[in-house]
Amino acid sequence: MVARVKEQRFVDGGGRDDDRAQDETLRPRRLDQFIGQESIVANLRVYLAAARKRREPLDHVLFSGMPGLGKTTLAHLLATELGVGFRATSGPVLVRSGDLAGVLTCLEDRDILFVDEVHRLQPIVEEYLYSAMEDYVLDIVLDQGPNARSVKLTVPRFTLVGATTREGNLSAPFRARFGIQEKLDPYPPGEMTTILNRTARIFGISLAKEGAEMLASRCRGTPRIANRYLRRIRDFADVEGLSRIDADAVARALKRLGVDGFGLDLTDRRILDVVAKNRGVPVGVKTIAVSVGEEERTIEDVYEPYLLREGFLVKTPRGRILGRRAAEVAGVEVPAECANLFDGLEQGEPA
Numbered sequence: 001m002v003a004r005v006k007e008q009r010f011v012d013g014g015g016r017d018d019d020r021a022q023d024e025t026l027r028p029r030r031l032d033q034f035i036g037q038e039s040i041v042a043n044l045r046v047y048l049a050a051a052r053k054r055r056e057p058l059d060h061v062l063f064s065g066m067p068g069l070g071k072t073t074l075a076h077l078l079a080t081e082l083g084v085g086f087r088a089t090s091g092p093v094l095v096r097s098g099d100l101a102g103v104l105t106c107l108e109d110r111d112i113l114f115v116d117e118v119h120r121l122q123p124i125v126e127e128y129l130y131s132a133m134e135d136y137v138l139d140i141v142l143d144q145g146p147n148a149r150s151v152k153l154t155v156p157r158f159t160l161v162g163a164t165t166r167e168g169n170l171s172a173p174f175r176a177r178f179g180i181q182e183k184l185d186p187y188p189p190g191e192m193t194t195i196l197n198r199t200a201r202i203f204g205i206s207l208a209k210e211g212a213e214m215l216a217s218r219c220r221g222t223p224r225i226a227n228r229y230l231r232r233i234r235d236f237a238d239v240e241g242l243s244r245i246d247a248d249a250v251a252r253a254l255k256r257l258g259v260d261g262f263g264l265d266l267t268d269r270r271i272l273d274v275v276a277k278n279r280g281v282p283v284g285v286k287t288i289a290v291s292v293g294e295e296e297r298t299i300e301d302v303y304e305p306y307l308l309r310e311g312f313l314v315k316t317p318r319g320r321i322l323g324r325r326a327a328e329v330a331g332v333e334v335p336a337e338c339a340n341l342f343d344g345l346e347q348g349e350p351a
C-alpha cells in the first residue's frame with residue numbers, strides 16, 4: 001500500500017541539497033527493506049497488525065537516537081504499512097497553538113503526523129498537544145484578558161510520531177503520552193555493509209566486498225554518513241574512471257575526505273585537539289563549539305555521541321576531558337594530566 005504523502009519538510013541539521021534529495025531516493029519504501037534494528041521492527045510489526053485489525057490509529061510513537069539512524073524513514077514506513085497519510089513538520093516550526101491547530105485539522109482519520117526534533121517544541125505547544133494526543137481535542141484559548149474564552153476543537157484521530165536526538169530533554173508528562181518508545185542504536189558493521197550494498201545497487205555502482213566492509217567500519221554506524229561517503233567515493237571513482245570500487249579506492253577517497261581509520265573526520269579531531277590543549281582541565285561544550293566553529297547543539301547531537309561511545313572523550317560534571325582512546329588518534333597528544341584523570345575515572349571518581 002502506498003502512503004498518501006501530503007507534505008514533507010525535513011529538518012536534518014544540514015547537508016547539501018542534492019545529498020538530501022538523494023536521502024529521499026535511498027529511503028526504503030517497505031518495512032521489509034529496512035535493514036537492521038530487528039527488535040524494533042519486530043515490535044512495530046505487532047503494533048501495526050494490532051492497529052490494522054482494530055481499525056484504530058496506531059498509538060503515539062517516539063523514536064530516539066542519533067541523527068541519520070532511520071527515525072524519519074521508520075515514520076514514513078509506519079504510514080506506508082498502515083496505508084494512511086503522512087504529514088511532516090518539526091518542533092521549531094510549530095511556534096503557536098494556531099500552527100498546531102492548522103496542522104492537526106488538515107489530517108485525516110488515522111494519519112501519521114511526524115514531528116522531527118520533537119524535543120524542541122515550545123512548552124505551550126506541547127501542552128496543547130496533550131489533549132490532542134489523549135482525546136483528539138484541542139482547547140484553544142481565544143483573545144486575552146476579560147474577553148478570553150476557550151474553544152474546543154475536535155481533530156481527526158491521528159498518530160503522533162516524534163523523533164528526537166535528545167530523549168532526556170522531553171518533559172516527563174510529554175514522554176509518558178507516547179505509548180510506543182523505541183531507541184535506535186548505531187548499526188554494527190555487518191548491517192552497515194548490507195546498507196551500503198543496497199545503496200550501491202541503487203546508484204548502479206560496483207562496490208567490492210572489501211570496499212564495503214572498510215567503509216562500513218568508518219561511518220560511525222550511521223546510514224546517512226555511510227551513504228554520504230559513498231556518494232563522494234562514487235564521484236572520485238567516476239573521475240578516475242574506475243569501474244569497480246575496491247578497498248583501495250575507498251581508502252584513498254576517505255583520506256581525501258579527511259576521514260581516518262576510526263571514522264573520525266576533521267571536526268572530530270579538532271574537538272579532541274581543543275580538549276587536549278586544556279591539559280586535563282575539563283572543557284565546556286560552549287568553548288568546544290566556538291573553537292571548532294559549530295553550534296553547541298551540533299557538537300552535542302552529531303559529534304559527541306560517537307566520541308563518547310568509542311572512548312575518545314569522557315564527560316565529567318565539569319566538562320569534557322580526553323578519553324583513553326584519544327591517545328591512538330594520530331596528531332592528538334594526550335597530556336600526562338589526562339592520564340591521571342583516567343586513573344581517577346577507573347576508580348569511578350569524576351564521571
Ligand code: ADP
Nearest residue numbers: 023026027035067068069070071072073223224
Ligand atoms: P533520521 O531521521 O534518524 O535522521 P533518516 O531516516 O533520515 O534518519 O535516514 C537517513 C538516511 O539513511 C536515509 O536516506 C535512509 O534511507 C537511510 N537509512 C537509515 N536507516 C536505514 C536502514 N535501516 N536501512 C536502509 N537505509 C537506511
